[in-house]
Amino acid sequence: MRLIWILGDQLLPSHPLLPSPAPDLLVGMIESAPRGSHLRYHQQKLTLLYSAMRHYAADLKKRKFNTLYHHLNDSSDQADYSTVLASWVKQHRIQEIHLLDPNEFDTLHSLPTLSKKLGVPVQRHPSPQFLVSREEFQSWAQGKKHLLMETHYRRLRTERNILMTPQGLPEGGDWNLDDQNRRTFREFAKEKPKVPPLPPPVKDPVVQEVAAQVSKLFPHHPGKAADLWVPTTRQGALDWLKLFIHQRLEKFGSWEDTMVDGELILFHSVLSPFLNLGLLTPLECIQAAEKAYRDGKAPLNSVEGFIRQILGWREFIHGIYWLKMPEYREVNFLGADRPLPRWAYTGETEMRCVSQAIHGAIDHAYNHHIQRLMVLGNFFLLGGYEPKAVLRWYSELYLDAYDWVMVPNVLGMILFADGGFFATKPYAAGAAYQDKMGNHCASCQLDPKQREGPQACPFHSLYWNFFGQHAKLFGKNPRIGMMVKLWEKKTPADQTQIRQNAQRFLNQQA
Template identity: 40%
Template structure:
């Protein structure tokens, strides 16, 4: 290998496609070079959805081309040419080739990746400095989050969100001291179902034409990851900043006005509804969170939009997203190992196929496998809630979430899954386990229509697993949940059961739990 000395190698990861990245500070194309590495491990350390792999690879290749168009030296190591098994292998090849003084990178959002990079540099045998720079994409730095968390009586997103609203003067009045509408949170107004008529006048999602780069990537993923879950036929995600900005404009114009009203509702065949579909672009860093928040606020002011819809969307970006990142770095590595309830059941095989008799699960899983996407209630109150009541080992379900969603990067996926959906960390930043019976699913969707199970039945041959396992979960954790104000009413309803009914419930649940694959 011919040595081509460079002063610095700037390592750009697949979720760091940000032209304003701190990695580029002081970059001199005459002395430095950019390194981007595709590796098999990033699609195989969890069994990644084909659409997820294709999105990352296409976006990376487009970003590399945009850097090359500036005349910058970019070494791009692709799966179909170099075929690096790991990111570390590709980095080592670049070190051997360029003999740099420094490797410069932005702090990774996955501590596994960070550890691998640090180990590679340490083992390289070269006198190299590894320099990590702060990720300026985020609106709350990690030191500031840690300072806030250390000063707070409880780790709750709502209090963090209020601070962020005041700091950035978003949806505020009276010189940034009071929230518009008299309160910070309108979540209670954003929980309506569709009723029996279902969703009306659904907005039509954008279609992004696949250029030659994306087409090559789709063929590559199909070839290299043939047995991975998912289907590439409906690949339709922004892979460039220009496309991401178009997606933002489309959401603000056509879906934000009604975003809040039915944001928790689900319906057969409704894959996207009024949801933003911007999380993948945000997490790849194709969009900046502040520009997204300001676009929504400006639309509210200019078009007199519903405040509850606008606030509900802004809360997800300015509040929850920033909060999740802070929690991830604050609580790792314990968060990854957390298993508050001691659950040990294996993930049912049908999580990878959608072939289950439970229609709510089938609809949510089939949608996920087709698009690499489902919205937050499908994740929290269908696939996640079942994971809790079916006593699935949290680490298996966390790996599944990381594998199947296009917007999944560990810093955001893990705290959402382990901490919120699965309560695996025992309520570190949530006040209760998110569990409900089939009645909730029936109220918020039409999934119960034509299902093999009856949502009202907790006993008998047509007993709904969602319902049976919900009551069984309450029965198992009665003492803890009776002392929690947010779950005490659930326990009062449980305590109306006779001892005979409870015994029958436990028997029914034990039969279901003994073989989740047949449900």
């Protein structure tokens, strides 16, 4: 008997190891409570994962596959993967186990030990979940000291013929339309674009059952399982994609970087939870957006911006993970060592921009990219928070969090902990940025214009303190060396004041 083991984040619509049922073939899926407790994963993320797995298994059964399924048990069952597999091997006389290359470094590297323990071969097969294989990325990256997403993205667009003219040029003449995609809150307030509401979650008995088990088994994890708000099936994910293309893609580009108080999603797609589980493929999302452009339904700045996120950033980040692990997890270029602020898991801080983002994460397990990068990421970077603690926080809080995507985004993109292997500068921003791109300052107890006193916005002192602290490292950086020069022009008294303000503020958050 052969067993095809399907991991929870490999729910692919056309699974390459499952062309058709066969009498000597079993398909196995395992919900493991110990794996779900590895970190304090958000309850909605666990609910999404296990519900999607149960739906996927039900579909396989409908297609006549012989399926083995280990359910989360709300008794004291703490079976891990190897215990469940061992019992299946014995019970069903399984002689070999096959699976797609796991998306997680530790899982992939645990397979030889697992095989030894089970006494049967465990064979890996290449996974089609990403457009660029690990080998292709590695051969592209070979010999390069720094990697640029832009170069990778242009190569893929050309080679895969995505958003290109018949002459082999980028549609519209430019590769990058980012300059049209940084519209400010002031412009948003003037234009008042209507943000379409999301459909209410469908009542689904599978989700209800899983949510009840998750809240019982993982009571100390953040969030509320029963509040899961995204679909959990392939069909639901396809409907979600369709809705995004019809209702939000048109305005995606223009308002991609804008932040609006009380608006969780704006025109973002919320497709990452499905892409990362395998319920949607990157190519079908890219093709749907390109079609909308060719049919005249969405402008180029939005379509290029969206395709850049998936074809560009997503594939690039995935490649970096496999290139740099396992050492990547240990990086700490800036020597940051501060423990997380006491309110990291409650959002109870007077900083409105930060508390709004944290509440979004706790209540919905989601923040859009700019809140993750320029509000929370910026705060953790400027405050010198310890990379492993920050990584843990992000990995626990989001619906779409998986090791391959969190490690490079947190350590490389926001914390500059890899010394700039792919980020050309740290994404540091002061109060002026928050005030320009969003409207949280209007309802904040603090004032973005004040630099001193009880109402001063802490982003002022944190920002300058950061450049003062790392002046030697960044003085020659072509993109931010200017900020170091401005720091050096400040009087010693001003510099001391800034340092003291930053230190006092950070101490108060502990």
